[in-house]
Amino acid sequence: MTDTANAWTEERLAELRKLWDQGLSISQIGDALGVSRNAIAGKAHRMGLPKRPSPISKSTSETKKPAKPKAPVEPVNLPLRLELRKLQWSRSKCCWPSGDPKLNGFSFCGDTIVPGKPYCLKHCEEAYTTSRDNR
Numbered sequence: 001m002t003d004t005a006n007a008w009t010e011e012r013l014a015e016l017r018k019l020w021d022q023g024l025s026i027s028q029i030g031d032a033l034g035v036s037r038n039a040i041a042g043k044a045h046r047m048g049l050p051k052r053p054s055p056i057s058k059s060t061s062e063t064k065k066p067a068k069p070k071a072p073v074e075p076v077n078l079p080l081r082l083e084l085r086k087l088q089w090s091r092s093k094c095c096w097p098s099g100d101p102k103l104n105g106f107s108f109c110g111d112t113i114v115p116g117k118p119y120c121l122k123h124c125e126e127a128y129t130t131s132r133d134n135r
């Protein structure tokens, strides 16, 4: 991205407004104008353009977080933490995965966790003792 790409000329503002009216997604408009999604979103906000749902969030429609949740420290190596966030799984419950995350029957253990750990006692033992079965 160059400096000129960040400059909002009248021409580019008109283009942004036009593409916005055409119903293009923020990222599509960003591509067209050569600026980041954030730049488009910020500019559109300042211009008072009507909001539109981000296409990225369509698969998480049941996820309604009003504000930033308090963010406890998450284990960095928990492979399913994104899935967990999506499912809004209670952090006081064991998040040991059960089944295949790509399949429908996928769920989490749900037992009460060991304080400070992401899993219940049984799964803590499984997680921290069976490193050979590294899932």
Ligand SMILES: [Zn+2]
Binding pocket: 094, 095, 096, 109, 110, 111, 119, 120, 121, 122, 123
């Ligand atoms: Zn468990």
